[in-house]
Amino acid sequence: xxxxxxxxxxxxxxxxxxxxxxxxxxxxxxxxxxxxxxxxxxxxxxxxxxxxxxxxxxxxxxxxxxxxxxxxxxxxxxxxxxxxxxxxxxxxxxxxxxxxxxxxxxxxxxxxxxxxxxxxxxxxxxxxxxxxxxxxxxxxxxxxxxxxxxxxxxxxxxxxxxxxxxxxxxxxxxxxxxxxxxxxxxxxxxxxxxxxxxxxxxxxxxxxxxxxxxxxxxxxxxxxxxxxxxxxxxxxxxxxxxxxxxxxxxxxxxxxxxxxxxxxxxxxxxxxxxxxxxxxxxxxxxxxxxxxx
Amino acid sequence: xxxxxxxxxxxxxxxxxxxxxxxxxxxxxxxxxxxxxxxxxxxxxxxxxxxxxxxxxxxxxxxxxxxxxxxxxxxxxxxxxxxxxxxxxxxxxxxxxxxxxxxxxxxxxxxxxxxxxxxxxxxxxxxxxxxxxxxxxxxxxxxxxxxxxxxxxxxxxxxxxxxxxxxxxxxxxxxxxxxxxxxxxxxxxxxxxxxxxxxxxxxxxxxxxxxxxxxxxxxxxxxxxxxxxxxxxxxxxxxxxxxxxxxxxxxx
Amino acid sequence: xxxxxxxxxxxxxxxxxxxxxxxxxxxxxxxxxxxxxxxxxxxxxxxxxxxxxxxxxxxxxxxxxxxxxxxxxxxxxxxxxxxxxxxxxxxxxxxxxxxxxxxxxxxxxxxxxxxxxxxxxxxxxxxxxxxxxxxxxxxxxxxxxxxxxxxxxxxxxxxxxxxxxxxxxxxxxxxxxxxxxxxxxxxxxxxxxxxxxxxxxxxxxxxxxxxxxxxxxxxxxxxxxxxxxxxxxxxxxxxxxxxxxxxxxxxxxxxxxxxxxxxxxxxxxxxxxxxxxxxxxxxxxxxxxxxxxxxxxxxxxxxxxxxxxxxxxxxxxxxxxxxxxxxxxxxxxxxxxxxxxxxxxxxxxxxxxxxxxxxxxxxxxxxxxxxxxxxxxxxxxxxxxxxxxxxx
Numbered sequence: 001x002x003x004x005x006x007x008x009x010x011x012x013x014x015x016x017x018x019x020x021x022x023x024x025x026x027x028x029x030x031x032x033x034x035x036x037x038x039x040x041x042x043x044x045x046x047x048x049x050x051x052x053x054x055x056x057x058x059x060x061x062x063x064x065x066x067x068x069x070x071x072x073x074x075x076x077x078x079x080x081x082x083x084x085x086x087x088x089x090x091x092x093x094x095x096x097x098x099x100x101x102x103x104x105x106x107x108x109x110x111x112x113x114x115x116x117x118x119x120x121x122x123x124x125x126x127x128x129x130x131x132x133x134x135x136x137x138x139x140x141x142x143x144x145x146x147x148x149x150x151x152x153x154x155x156x157x158x159x160x161x162x163x164x165x166x167x168x169x170x171x172x173x174x175x176x177x178x179x180x181x182x183x184x185x186x187x188x189x190x191x192x193x194x195x196x197x198x199x200x201x202x203x204x205x206x207x208x209x210x211x212x213x214x215x216x217x218x219x220x221x222x223x224x225x226x227x228x229x230x231x232x233x234x235x236x237x238x239x240x241x242x243x244x245x246x247x248x249x250x251x252x253x254x255x256x257x258x259x260x261x262x263x264x265x266x267x268x269x270x271x272x273x274x275x276x277x278x279x280x281x282x283x284x285x286x287x288x289x290x291x292x293x
Numbered sequence: 294x295x296x297x298x299x300x301x302x303x304x305x306x307x308x309x310x311x312x313x314x315x316x317x318x319x320x321x322x323x324x325x326x327x328x329x330x331x332x333x334x335x336x337x338x339x340x341x342x343x344x345x346x347x348x349x350x351x352x353x354x355x356x357x358x359x360x361x362x363x364x365x366x367x368x369x370x371x372x373x374x375x376x377x378x379x380x381x382x383x384x385x386x387x388x389x390x391x392x393x394x395x396x397x398x399x400x401x402x403x404x405x406x407x408x409x410x411x412x413x414x415x416x417x418x419x420x421x422x423x424x425x426x427x428x429x430x431x432x433x434x435x436x437x438x439x440x441x442x443x444x445x446x447x448x449x450x451x452x453x454x455x456x457x458x459x460x461x462x463x464x465x466x467x468x469x470x471x472x473x474x475x476x477x478x479x480x481x482x483x484x485x486x487x488x489x490x491x492x493x494x495x496x497x498x499x500x501x502x503x504x505x506x507x508x509x510x511x512x513x514x515x516x517x518x519x520x521x522x523x524x525x526x527x528x529x530x531x532x533x534x535x536x537x538x539x540x541x542x543x544x545x
Numbered sequence: 546x547x548x549x550x551x552x553x554x555x556x557x558x559x560x561x562x563x564x565x566x567x568x569x570x571x572x573x574x575x576x577x578x579x580x581x582x583x584x585x586x587x588x589x590x591x592x593x594x595x596x597x598x599x600x601x602x603x604x605x606x607x608x609x610x611x612x613x614x615x616x617x618x619x620x621x622x623x624x625x626x627x628x629x630x631x632x633x634x635x636x637x638x639x640x641x642x643x644x645x646x647x648x649x650x651x652x653x654x655x656x657x658x659x660x661x662x663x664x665x666x667x668x669x670x671x672x673x674x675x676x677x678x679x680x681x682x683x684x685x686x687x688x689x690x691x692x693x694x695x696x697x698x699x700x701x702x703x704x705x706x707x708x709x710x711x712x713x714x715x716x717x718x719x720x721x722x723x724x725x726x727x728x729x730x731x732x733x734x735x736x737x738x739x740x741x742x743x744x745x746x747x748x749x750x751x752x753x754x755x756x757x758x759x760x761x762x763x764x765x766x767x768x769x770x771x772x773x774x775x776x777x778x779x780x781x782x783x784x785x786x787x788x789x790x791x792x793x794x795x796x797x798x799x800x801x802x803x804x805x806x807x808x809x810x811x812x813x814x815x816x817x818x819x820x821x822x823x824x825x826x827x828x829x830x831x832x833x834x835x836x837x838x839x840x841x842x843x844x845x846x847x848x849x850x851x852x853x854x855x856x857x858x859x860x861x862x863x864x865x866x867x868x869x870x871x872x873x874x875x876x877x878x879x880x881x882x883x884x885x886x887x888x889x890x891x892x893x894x895x896x897x898x899x900x901x902x903x904x905x906x907x908x909x910x911x912x913x914x915x916x917x918x919x920x921x922x923x924x925x926x927x928x929x930x931x932x933x934x935x936x937x
Contacts, residue, residue, distance in 0.1 A: 037668055088896055094667055095614050096895050099819055102616070102812060103891030110885020118881060225679065228672050267683045270676035277673050278661040343767050369769030381764035383757055385824070389557075393750075394757050398769035400750045404778060407749035408742050414749055415558060421750075422554045461768065 008137045009254045015143035015212070017250020018150035022205035023227035024234065024242035025154070026198040032237050033174040033194040036086065036097045040105035041202055042224020047108055048074045048203025049210040050116050053123050063125050071203045078199025079192040086195070087188060090177070105224070123210040146208045153204060154243055157197070161239070170194060226253070229273035235286025244284060248272075294357050296321040296497065297465055302341055302351030303521075311337045313521040314351070319465070319514075324491055324498045326508050328532070329518035330542050335501040336378055337521075339467050342499075343368050343375050355465065369398040374458035375467035380450050382442045388453050389438050392428060395460025396421040428459045431494075432486065448479050459490070466490065468500035472507050480507055487511045505533065505543070517542065560744060574737075581721070581729050588725045589797075594837040595732035596793050601817040601829035601836075602739055603786035608815075609823040610747065611779040612759030613662065614671045617678025618814050621784045623685060623806030625651045625791020627692045630700055630801060635691075640705045648788035654681075655784025659777040678811060685803035697802035700795045703728070732793055739786055740826060746782070747826075755779055809884055816891050822901025831902045843886060847877045 026041045038044075048070055055066035081104070089097050131140045161167035173180040173190045180187050209223075230249045234241025249269050257265035276283065297319040304312045312334040319325045327335045340346045342353060344365040353361050355371060363371070374395075383391050399421070402414045429435055432452055437445060442453070451471065458466055471487070472480045484507055490496050491511075502508050508515060508529055515532040517524040519542065525535040532538055549556075549563055561567040581588045600622060608614050628650040633643035658677050662670045685692050692698065702709055702724060713722050746752045754775045757765035766772060795801055813836050821832025855870030898905055912919045 085892070085896065092899070095608070095612075095823075096899060098614065098616075098668070098671055099815060100892055100895045102815070103888040103895070106809075106812060106884045106888025107892065110881050110883075110888065113881035114876070114879045114885070225675060229676065232669065232672060267680045270679050273676045274661060274673055274680075277665055277669055281665050281669050345763060345766070364771075365766040366769055366771045369767060375767055377764065381761045381767075383760035383764065385760060386756055390753060390756070394753050394765075394768050394770075397750055397754060397757075402750065404751060407751050408745055410745035410749065415555075418558055418749065419554055422557070457768075 004137050005258070009258055010251065011137065011139060011143060013251035013254035014247060015140075015146045015250070016253060017230075017247035018146050019205050019209045019223065019246070020227045020230040020249050021243045021246025022150055022153065022201055022208075023223060024231035024246045025157070025239065026202045026205075027227065027231045028234075028236060028239055028242045029157075029194055029198045029201070031231075032239075033170055034086075034090070034191055035094075035174070036089075037094075037101070038198070039098060039101040039224065040108060041198070042222065042227065043105040043108035043112075044074060044078065044199050044202035045206040045209070045223060046112060047077070048206030049123070050112055050206075051203070052207045052210060053121055054116065056123060057121070067207050070207060071200050074203035074206075075196040075200035078202075079196040081199075082192045082195035087191070090191075123207075125211045140212075142211050146212070149204065149208050150243075153201065154239070157201075158239060166193075226269045229269045229276075231283075232273055232281075233276050233283055235283030238283070238285035241283055241285035295354050296356065297499070298354045299338070299342070300352040300354065302338070302348045302353060304337060304341060304346055305349045310521050312341065312348075315516075315518065315521070315523050316351075317516050317523070317526060319497060319499055321464075321497055322491065322495065323513040324487060324500065324511050326512040326515045326529075327499070327501050327518060328503070328505075328508060328515060328538075328542065329524070332520070333518040334521040335518060336469055338518075339375060339469055339501065342467060343373065369461050369463075372462070372464035373467065374461040374463035374465075376451075376454045376458050376469050376471065378469045378473070380454050382450060382454055382457070384442050387439050387441055388434060388445070388456075389425065391442065391453060391457050392425045392460050393421055395428075395457040396424060398461045399424075424462070425460055428456050431459070431489070432456050447474050448476075451475065455486070459494070459496075463496055465497045465499060468498060468502075470501055470503065472502065472504045480504060483507065484510045509533070558748060560741075577733060578730075581726055585721045588721070588729050590837070590841065592725070592729045592732050592797060594834055595729070595736045596790055596797060597817065597833040597837040598736050598830050599732075599739055599786060599790035599793070600814055601821060601833040602736075602743060602826065603783045603790065604814050604818050605821070605823075605826065605829040606743060606746075606755070606786070607779055607783040608818055609825070609828065610752070610759065611755040611776070612667065613776060613779060614667055615658075615674040615783075615811075616671050616815070617674040617676075617681075617808070617811050618783075618787065619806045619808070619810035620678040620681040621651050621654060621787035622791045622794060622810070623681065623803070624654050624784075625788030626795040626801055626806075627685065627698075627791075628788065629792035630698060630795050631691050634701060640703055644789060644792045647792045648785040651788025651791065652781040652785040655780040655782075655787075656777055658784075659780030662780065663773045663776055675808075678808065682803055682806065685806070692803065693801070697800055700799050700801060703731070703796050705731075728796065735789060735793065739789070740830075743786075743826060751775070751778065809887075812884075812887060812891070816887055819891060819894050820901055822903030822905075825901075825903045827906075828901050828903040835902065839886070839890075840883065843883060847882075850877055 023041055023045055026044070027038060030036055030038045030041075051070035051073055052066050055061040055069055056063060061069070085100070085104070086097075089100055125142070125145075131138045133139070161171065169180070169185045170190050170193070172183065173185055173187045177187050180190075226249060227246065230245035231242055232245070233248055234243070234245025249272065252268050252272055253265060256268040260268070295318070299315060299317055301314045301316050302312060303310065303314050315334070315338065317325070327338065329335055337346065341348050344360070344363060348361060351361075352359055355373065358371070360368070360371065383394065386394075400417075402417055406414050429438065432455065434449075434452060434456055437449055437453070442450065445453070451474065455468065455471065458468075468487070472483050475483060487498055487500070488511055491498055500512075512529050514527065515529050516526045517532050517535070517538040519537075524537045524541060525532045527535075533543065551557065556563070561570065580591060584591075600618075603621070604615065604618050607618075625647045629643050629647035632638045632646050633640055636643075638646070658674060661673055665673060702711075709724070711724055713720055715721070747755075754765065754770045757768065757770055758772060758775055758779075762772060798805070817832035817836045818829070819832070820835050821828030821830070851870045851874035854873050855866045858869045859866045894901065900907070
């Protein structure tokens with residue numbers, strides 16, 4: 001295959017993969033902290049995209065302020081979710097929480113289609129439809145913005161968790177809630193903060209994705225499922241794993257779309273997911289947990 | 294015939310040698326106790342014997358058969374049963390259902406027969422029920438037969454755990470800290486039950502214990518462990534007066 | 546309060562606790578038989594409830610009794626439906642054989658999903674079933690020879706032993722289509738048979754093993770339960786039930802298309818299990834009734850609510866009344882409201898009624914039998930805080 005095609009596919013795969021990484025990052029953050037899996041993460045991405053669209057198109061706010069506003073709004077919404085609903089299910093069996101977040105996801109999708117309508121929208125951005133051609137590959141500015149945004153965000157989060165007091169406190173709360181309480185860590189506030197960060201990350205992903213894909217209540221929600229594949233591939237408790245997993249899934253999707261018959265490319269991420277779950281369920285970077293008897 | 298022997302078993306978790314070259318032999322019909330400070334590897338040995346963990350080295354021999362590679366679910370069928378340190382009872386079932394599950398190793402009906410609940414299945418169920426009732430009589434669990442486990446006090450749960458292990462009709466019974474959390478009176482009951490299990494039921498008992506009075510009262514042989522290594526082995530009196538054991542565990 | 550005095554072990558083994566309970570169920574059966582004659586307009590809805598009952602039973606066995614959460618269970622329904630249509634219409638096999646084969650194929654798919662499940666803990670299994678469901682949907686889209694692809698496939702009426710019902714008649718003064726009536730009784734027969742088989746399984750060692758796997762896998766293993774075998778059995782049995790339900794479902798909806806068996810349908814099945822109450826057969830049926838009748842209820846509310854609220858606000862004058870009626874009308878007539886309502890009910894039940902409708906019924910019975918000594922804390926659950934405690 002021609003080098004240009006290969007590089008083009010790689011670039012596009014990287015960009016798509018970055019979106020999956022961001023959503024997977026949201027999963028991993030919440031899972032590390034609270035051991036809950038938020039099946040509504042993809043729907044938070046969708047809400048982020050819609051909110052930004054609303055600010056830009058309905059209210060004429062500029063792109064960057066709208067970006068910031070929607071991220072903050074969705075982050076606050078995530079914290080509110082935790083405070084109102086998810087706090088009550090701490091300590092309950094995992095099945096209950098899975099059901100809860102699935103139900104929430106359905107509510108978000110329904111709300112979005114009722115509030116913003118069920119047509120498909122596009123988001124105009126400063127990068128829209130601009131590209132630079134580098135040696136035969138068209139480098140879309142939107143894709144570059146996605147990649148740069150993801151890398152920046154991951155770096156910030158990594159530094160936050162590794163070097164700030166707050167980040168370390170969060171890790172403590174994620175491992176043993178009772179002990180964290182005893183140490184004076186405000187566990188409930190930590191969890192709300194984690195949910196806020198996670199929702200914010202999803203919103204960023206949504207805004208970055210919006211110009212590339214089309215904004216539609218149902219399809220954006222399904223990104224969550226592919227991001228699952230990414231999170232599992234990278235290892236559910238690992239932040240660098242989310243990044244690696246997401247990019248891998250993105251590349252797999254693009255390359256399989258080019259080489260396999262149609263239909264296969266849409267199920268390629270799921271097939272990879274199943275394969276990983278069979279062969280190495282803890283993913284590339286994950287750790288196997290075991291009950292002590 | 295070798296009833297039960299552990300040959301230099303060892304297990305390493307990463308760099309930690311939880312059990313490091315422990316060998317001991319259990320004779321048929323005796324009560325063999327393993328003592329030692331926390332972290333010595335006592336429960337890990339139990340987990341190795343019931344094959345929840347796979348040893349990194351060494352062999353386990355039961356009734357002249359090498360069971361080192363046997364899958365965990367076949368251990369019960371060979372006649373080894375165990376209790377767990379933190380009760381692993383089936384919380385949302387009744388005591389009776391927990392005990393009936395102990396009979397699973399003796400299941401003789403297949404899926405299709407059970408689907409249609411043929412008379413044969415009914416007859417086998419009644420046999421299982423009778424066997425379970427014998428254990429209930431032995432351990433005085435009649436008042437708790439239909440109670441859900443979640444509603445039972447701790448002391449009763451420990452007895453139910455032991456009853457469930459007995460329902461499998463084991464040849465070797467592994468008791469993990471049978472007296473932890475029990476008061477003096479309940480510990481006395483436990484001592485009588487362990488002796489009855491050895492004398493009346495003919496079951497060999499391998500146990501882990503911290504309560505020295507219980508150890509002295511019922512054990513025939515004692516093994517002291519520390520940091521995964523054996524310190525001393527012998528009668529309770531010998532081990533309890535051994536200088537290494539006193540230094541590492543029992544204290545002045 | 547009645548006290549049950551047991552004198553024989555058989556009393557614990559039987560299908561019913563005592564004669565009184567048996568008579569209650571016989572009366573229930575009589576009511577179910579009489580129902581289509583009393584409310585003939587709703588016969589198709591009742592048939593759907595019965596089919597959903599089978600689906601709820603299937604998921605209850607897997608998730609409620611064995612603790613294996615399947616988020617993509619609608620895929621098995623689709624496999625059963627398409628397989629049955631293929632065997633009976635394309636291949637022309639007799640109806641009973643076709644249904645049996647559909648159940649078999651579905652069970653095989655269940656085993657396929659179950660095999661990777663053996664190495665996964667609950668969460669990963671849930672994700673795997675979701676991925677599997679997506680893959681199956683794609684297969685439905687692409688495998689045109691068998692499924693007719695995206696354009697879908699029409700389903701003919703059931704022809705059982707060469708006899709197919711048709712025509713109308715007048716019974717008890719109401720006009721009833723014979724084929725609807727026959728289909729209702731067919732579904733009823735299948736549901737009762739499935740309930741009986743499952744009940745047998747649950748009072749036998751296999752059913753106990755399922756519950757053991759749910760509550761403590763490690764203890765189950767040390768009792769001699771082969772986890773791999775029993776998990777696979779649970780998947781196969783559950784999928785087989787779904788396969789049979791799929792065959793009936795195909796006849797009911799009359800036209801198969803891949804997007805019927807979507808995540809939304811799987812969520813409806815999960816809603817059934819949660820609303821009914823995990824871990825009970827009654828819960829499966831109660832949940833099925835709830836979920837099957839919910840869209841009907843939503844439809845009625847959609848029609849009636851705007852006018853009703855308008856009347857309520859009539860005290861504020863005709864203009865206010867109109868305005869209220871109009872806004873509410875616009876709100877409830879939106880498409881996409883239904884999934885939101887399902888999600889909302891799911892969330893509310895998890896938060897406030899985790900043991901479902903059957904659990905609530907049990908609590909009510911306990912209240913009356915222990916009056917006035919009933920304690921609300923009787924049902925408070927033990928929360929587990931440490932991470933290692935929650936790993937199973």
